[in-house]
Amino acid sequence: MERSTYGTELLGRTLAGETEPDESPLTHLAVIPTRTAEFAPWPEWVHPAVRSAFVERGIARPWTHQVRAAELAVAGRHVSICTGTASGKSLAYQLPILTRFAQDPNATALYLSPTKALGTDQLRSVASLVAGLPEFSHLQPCMYDGDTEQELRQWARLHSRWIFTNPDMLHLGINSTHAKWRQFFARLTYIVVDECHHYRGVFGSHTALVLQRTLRLARMYGADPVVIGASATVANPAQALSRLIADDVVAVTEDASPHGERTVALWEPGFLEQTRGEHDAPVRRPAGAEAARLLADFVIEGARTLCFVRSRRGTEVTARKAQQLLAEAAPELADRVAAYRAGYLADDRRRLERALADGELLGVATTNALELGVDISGLDAVIVAGYPGTVASFWQQAGRAGRRGEGSLVVLIARDDPLDTYLVHHPEALLERSVEATVTDPHNPYVLGPHLLCAATEAPLTERDVTAFGAHDLVEELVADGLLRRRKAGWYPAPGLDPHGEIDIRGGAGGQVLIVDSTTARLLGTVDSGRAKRSVHPGAVYLHQGESFVVDELDLHDSLALAHPEEPDWTTSVRETSDIEIVRTLDARNFGPLTVAFVEVVVTDQVTGYLRKALSGEILDSVPLDMPEEVLPTRAVMYTLEPETLIAAGVAPDKFPGALHAAEHAAIGMLGLVATCDRWDIGGLSTNAHSGTGLPTVFVYDGYPGGAGFAERGFEAFAAWIGATADAVAACACRAGCPSCVQSPKCGNGNEPLDKEMALKVLRLLGRLHD
Numbered sequence: 001m002e003r004s005t006y007g008t009e010l011l012g013r014t015l016a017g018e019t020e021p022d023e024s025p026l027t028h029l030a031v032i033p034t035r036t037a038e039f040a041p042w043p044e045w046v047h048p049a050v051r052s053a054f055v056e057r058g059i060a061r062p063w064t065h066q067v068r069a070a071e072l073a074v075a076g077r078h079v080s081i082c083t084g085t086a087s088g089k090s091l092a093y094q095l096p097i098l099t100r101f102a103q104d105p106n107a108t109a110l111y112l113s114p115t116k117a118l119g120t121d122q123l124r125s126v127a128s129l130v131a132g133l134p135e136f137s138h139l140q141p142c143m144y145d146g147d148t149e150q151e152l153r154q155w156a157r158l159h160s161r162w163i164f165t166n167p168d169m170l171h172l173g174i175n176s177t178h179a180k181w182r183q184f185f186a187r188l189t190y191i192v193v194d195e196c197h198h199y200r201g202v203f204g205s206h207t208a209l210v211l212q213r214t215l216r217l218a219r220m221y222g223a224d225p226v227v228i229g230a231s232a233t234v235a236n237p238a239q240a241l242s243r244l245i246a247d248d249v250v251a252v253t254e255d256a257s258p259h260g261e262r263t264v265a266l267w268e269p270g271f272l273e274q275t276r277g278e279h280d281a282p283v284r285r286p287a288g289a290e291a292a293r294l295l296a297d298f299v300i301e302g303a304r305t306l307c308f309v310r311s312r313r314g315t316e317v318t319a320r321k322a323q324q325l326l327a328e329a330a331p332e333l334a335d336r337v338a339a340y341r342a343g344y345l346a347d348d349r350r351r352l353e354r355a356l357a358d359g360e361l362l363g364v365a366t367t368n369a370l371e372l373g374v375d376i377s378g379l380d381a382v383i384v385a386g387y388p389g390t391v392a393s394f395w396q397q398a399g400r401a402g403r404r405g406e407g408s409l410v411v412l413i414a415r416d417d418p419l420d421t422y423l424v425h426h427p428e429a430l431l432e433r434s435v436e437a438t439v440t441d442p443h444n445p446y447v448l449g450p451h452l453l454c455a456a457t458e459a460p461l462t463e464r465d466v467t468a469f470g471a472h473d474l475v476e477e478l479v480a481d482g483l484l485r486r487r488k489a490g491w492y493p494a495p496g497l498d499p500h501g502e503i504d505i506r507g508g509a510g511g512q513v514l515i516v517d518s519t520t521a522r523l524l525g526t527v528d529s530g531r532a533k534r535s536v537h538p539g540a541v542y543l544h545q546g547e548s549f550v551v552d553e554l555d556l557h558d559s560l561a562l563a564h565p566e567e568p569d570w571t572t573s574v575r576e577t578s579d580i581e582i583v584r585t586l587d588a589r590n591f592g593p594l595t596v597a598f599v600e601v602v603v604t605d606q607v608t609g610y611l612r613k614a615l616s617g618e619i620l621d622s623v624p625l626d627m628p629e630e631v632l633p634t635r636a637v638m639y640t641l642e643p644e645t646l647i648a649a650g651v652a653p654d655k656f657p658g659a660l661h662a663a664e665h666a667a668i669g670m671l672g673l674v675a676t677c678d679r680w681d682i683g684g685l686s687t688n689a690h691s692g693t694g695l696p697t698v699f700v701y702d703g704y705p706g707g708a709g710f711a712e713r714g715f716e717a718f719a720a721w722i723g724a725t726a727d728a729v730a731a732c733a734c735r736a737g738c739p740s741c742v743q744s745p746k747c748g749n750g751n752e753p754l755d756k757e758m759a760l761k762v763l764r765l766l767g768r769l770h771d
């Protein structure tokens with residue numbers, strides 16, 4: 001095949017003879033043209049040893065954006081580099097940092113990444129760059145994360161000048177024991193925050209506060225580090241990093257690296273002929289099965305392919321299915337496909353990365369564990385099985401395709417879900433939309449409060465600290481609760497306070513539940529305790545490295561789920577009841593019979609049982625469960641409508657429940673269009689007459705204590721969000737509602753009642769009234 005138009009040709013071959021033209025799964029095709037490189041000379045200040053290390057790696061000259069970012073950092077400015085995937089962002093931060101190390105043997109630096117795989121990859125690249133060079137013999141770059149052994153931890157603290165870590169460990173293993181790190185803090189020159197766009201929602205807010213605590217400690221020890229942020233896909237990169245570090249930031253966004261032609265295909269699987277889902281809804285071929293088929297096809301064509309699948313379980317299933325297809329069509333290729341995901345041992349991951357990089361593996365089904373930065377170049381095609389939730393993630397995944405200067409193919413396969421369906425039919429909403437603003441709210445008191453306690457135990461809070469954290473009211477509350485004490489010099493922790501372990505940086509409320517194989521006592525994995533009732537309740541199916549288990553017992557008190565190996569041919573989905581209480585209105589807009597509000601709420605949930613479903617989607621039975629109630633104080637976007645207006649719009653009172661419920665589901669599925677979240681981050685509730693409003697009311701709330709900023713975006717962008725939701729429901733080809741429009745995979749009421757036609761009337765009415 002022609003290398004520059006490789007992507008389009010590969011797609012053509014795959015589609016050839018596959019279906020009748022009018023049944024083509026292809027909904028849109030876009031070609032992103034080639035870009036040529038722009039180079040700059042090596043700046044004068046770059047240490048000769050650093051320059052020659054790069055030149056020896058084959059990097060004759062830097063690209064212009066690399067020099068620009070590096071120069072800003074050297075000049076002492078915090079800088080946020082936002083250029084495409086594989087555009088050499090690493091070199092942009094390595095230049096100033098390595099130069100500094102070569103000049104000052106005592107200088108130290110910190111590298112922060114959201115995933116282990118990326119941290120290890122970057123460490124390896126730095127270590128190999130400086131290996132054997134006398135200028136860097138003191139550097140000893142070192143990983144410092146949860147996997148680092150005790151002896152190595154102490155060694156790293158004393159001898160390493162460049163620590164590679166993650167926000168979790170920075171919080172728990174460095175900030176909390178800062179006195180032991182005194183030398184390191186005192187000489188801290190640079191902090192790299194890689195893949196900035198990843199720090200969003202509650203995780204982003206926690207990371208912001210962890211970083212601000214780190215900067216406070218560094219300043220306390222006399223250092224003033226420069227922060228360099230990097231991301232291929234973040235909206236408003238200066239603001240995104242600035243919110244993380246609470247300081248001014250300059251952005252570098254002109255990308256001068258070259259890339260080949262990239263063909264992007266949007267793909268919607270057809271309906272399955274024999275199968276019907278809940279309430280007899282039509283069912284599309286699952287995105288995972290479609291992805292497995294394409295993966296096998298691409299491998300047969302000799303294309304090195306990465307296939308992104310949303311769930312860990314999905315990666316296993318997709319890889320297995322592709323292997324089966326290859327075993328029939330091209331048996332010699334069957335073992336050149338594998339699965340890759342977080343949760344594998346580090347050695348296994350390394351082996352898979354190497355096998356993919358050197359072509360021994362041709363196809364890999366992966367979770368987003370391979371989305372971030374791991375330098376796997378030389379891929380011909382990327383399959384994205386299910387919209388990954390944000391435009392930013394989509395481009396991260398798409399960006400993995402493309403050997404330097406050569407053509408590549410990206411296929412997005414829509415899942416049976418409103419947002420996916422909408423995007424493959426409205427390509428402009430994906431391909432021409434700028435990436436989402438990262439929503440973080442470091443002022444959320446549920447997040448900020450515990451960090452203030454940590455900061456106070458690290459070093460008493462001064463008036464200036466409290467102002468910097470924007471936390472005067474909260475500090476008073478913590479004093480009133482007896483957690484902080486006011487002294488002349490500032491705020492001190494109450495004696496015995498040990499707050500670090502209480503914080504879960506990843507946003508889960510209250511730690512992890514361990515999942516154990518009861519037949520062998522082997523630890524299979526963990527799940528956030530907040531999600532345990534839904535994902536590892538008795539009877540739930542749990543997949544681990546290709547093996548399937550069924551949960552027998554969930555002990556919430558001891559945070560333990562016991563499971564046994566079993567390969568059932570059904571899946572489960574929970575049923576639950578919910579109630580919502582409005583605590584206070586934060587903001588509201590009135591449009592006559594419609595009121596849209598942003599409110600503080602308390603949601604009370606109870607899992608009452610689960611449905612067992614055959615793999616075809618057919619429901620087998622419903623099993624009751626006895627689970628404790630769960631209470632979530634959070635924030636919601638809410639709307640109320642006058643009943644008369646609904647009736648005048650053609651929605652009869654007996655249709656209210658189905659109309660509102662279906663409108664709520666569709667809107668939840670579409671919130672990801674305006675906020676960086678997916679439907680698993682949010683919840684919803686609709687009611688004919690809510691006790692707090694007395695009116696037909698729909699709530700969409702953040703699934704995190706104190707909120708995560710998603711509902712607030714829904715409130716701000718209400719018209720765009722609801723307009724797109726109405727379009728998505730109207731465009732769906734099904735008759736009475738399906739998972740692509742108004743059904744929800746996480747509905748606690750088994751998707752009952754739902755009325756698609758009436759939901760559309762409600763959504764259109766909202767649009768008209770809001771204008």
Ligand SMILES: Nc1ncnc2c1ncn2[C@@H]1O[C@H](COP(=O)(O)OP(=O)(O)OP(=O)(O)O)[C@@H](O)[C@H]1O
Nearest residue numbers: 059061062063085086087088089090091232373375
């Ligand atoms: N100026 C340059 N000239 C040629 N090749 C370069 C140059 N700078 C970097 N590279 C190469 O480009 C590849 C990608 O670089 P790197 O991994 O730093 O990109 P990145 O922008 O950090 O990627 P990601 O978005 O995946 O994090 C590497 O193999 C690197 O060696």
